[in-house]
Amino acid sequence: MRVGFIGTGNMACALAAAIAGADSSVGICGFDVGPEQLARFTSQIPGAVPASDNVEVVNSSDLTVLAVKPQGVRPVLEEIADTEALIVSILAGIRIAVLEAHLTRARIVRVMPNTPALVGEMAAAYAGGSRADADDLELVGTLLSHAGLAIRLPEELLDAVTGVSGSGPAFVARLIDAFTSAAVAAGIPDAEAVRLVLATFSGTARLLAEKQLTPQELISMVSSPGGTTVAGRAVLESSNLERVIRQTVWTTTARSRELGDEGARK
Ligand SMILES: NC(=O)c1ccc[n+]([C@@H]2O[C@H](COP(=O)([O-])OP(=O)(O)OC[C@H]3O[C@@H](n4cnc5c(N)ncnc54)[C@H](OP(=O)(O)O)[C@@H]3O)[C@@H](O)[C@H]2O)c1
Incomplete structure (x- = not known):
């Protein structure tokens, strides 16, 4: 099993560290437009390898976490538009319908995490898109649980989750x-x-x-x-x-x- 990260900033580092720490059989890879962030990611996360671009991340991973800032996601969606992979978005405020409109074949799961993920005490909720199946949701739930609490809820409730645990x-x-x-x-x-x-x-x-x-x-x-x-x-x-x-x-x-x-x- 390999988990990829598009954007290797704070949240990606926190989630990757939790996943790698809990299950050494999971391989981690990532790409970031910032060479420093990518170098920090690969040096901090045991066994993490850098990819040469976002397409390589998606193609070489069983599941890819979209961990760029919401305002920087459009070019990423264009880059990986053809993927059929399981894409886990942690982007605040970007709905599944928007992601599915750009990634017309991908299986999408949307997550609302929070910053205590940085110390393994996250409180998160997640919701599946129209193409994500039960196995996808189970996998995402298991991986997130390595960083703290992860509860599955309908997407309509993720705004309220933002009000309670996100913010x-x-x-x-x-x-x-x-x-x-x-x-x-x-x-x-x-x-x-x-x-x-x-x-x-x-x-x-x-x-x-x-x-x-x-x-x-x-x-x-x-x-x-x-x-x-x-x-x-x-x-x-x-x-x-x-x-x-x-x-x-x-x-x-x-x-x-x-x-x-x-x-x-x-
Ligand atoms: N931090 C929180 O409390 C929190 C809570 C809930 C949800 N989230 C969500 O988590 C996501 C990540 O947040 P963060 O705090 O980890 O942000 P971050 O530290 O800024 O990390 C994002 C990284 O993505 C890189 N990036 C930008 N464009 C890219 C591209 N086209 N391809 C690859 N990498 C790219 C950025 O590089 P540059 O800086 O050089 O642009 C940056 O290193 C956000 O969408 C946010 O909404 C965060």
């Missing part, structure tokens, strides 16, 4: 920043504040997942009557936190839909 790392980072500022304002030194807040976010997420607790169950566990958490929650729950988060996700989802519409018109 989500920026929203969570903003919350982490607010907690850290509050910790520093309360007198905790900067470096210790960062460490405490990061460990609290990752520890809480892990506790919920591993003990299969609902957020409400965990909140009850931490809230003794008349105690500190109950006092803090009174402030948080009297705010419009729920509404702000919902609007953040809705607005991001709507923007993703708009970008998809623009991509379809071009």
Whole structure:
């Protein structure tokens, strides 16, 4: 099995490293218009080989990940227009219908990944095009799972996935920043504040997942009557936190839909 990458930038490096690290029998190849990016890719990924162009990537791979920026994809689609291969697009905002209109014989799977893929903690969703079969989807799901969570969903939901997990790392980072500022304002030194807040976010997420607790169950566990958490929650729950988060996700989802519409018109 060989997995190819068209564009060997940040996301390609993250996915290729996860796949190569999890399954040494998978060969990796890639091409990039930037010689530096290609050299970094082949030096960082065990066993990865450079291809001489994008057509060679597609022709020599069982599955090719399209990992250029959305605005740079047109020349690539023209270059590989004749392919019948399995093409996995991670391009934000480019719909399957657009890819299928250019790659009229390829089997397309569209993925919405997120940046924690860089540390093997991705949260991704993926959807199959009209020519991708069950084996294609199973293969893509298995390969993505090496980089973290990969859930299959209908393509219509990928805009909402962008609002939750695609853009989500920026929203969570903003919350982490607010907690850290509050910790520093309360007198905790900067470096210790960062460490405490990061460990609290990752520890809480892990506790919920591993003990299969609902957020409400965990909140009850931490809230003794008349105690500190109950006092803090009174402030948080009297705010419009729920509404702000919902609007953040809705607005991001709507923007993703708009970008998809623009991509379809071009
Ligand atoms: N990073 C994220 O958080 C994230 C999340 C979800 C989805 N995505 C999607 O992932 C894709 C890749 O993102 P990234 O952050 O990895 O981008 P990146 O680091 O800029 O990597 C893209 C690479 O493709 C190269 N390239 C451009 N045109 C090419 C061509 N015709 N043939 C071969 N290579 C070409 C670029 O070279 P030059 O720089 O020299 O042009 C660059 O090295 C994007 O479509 C993005 O929408 C990213």
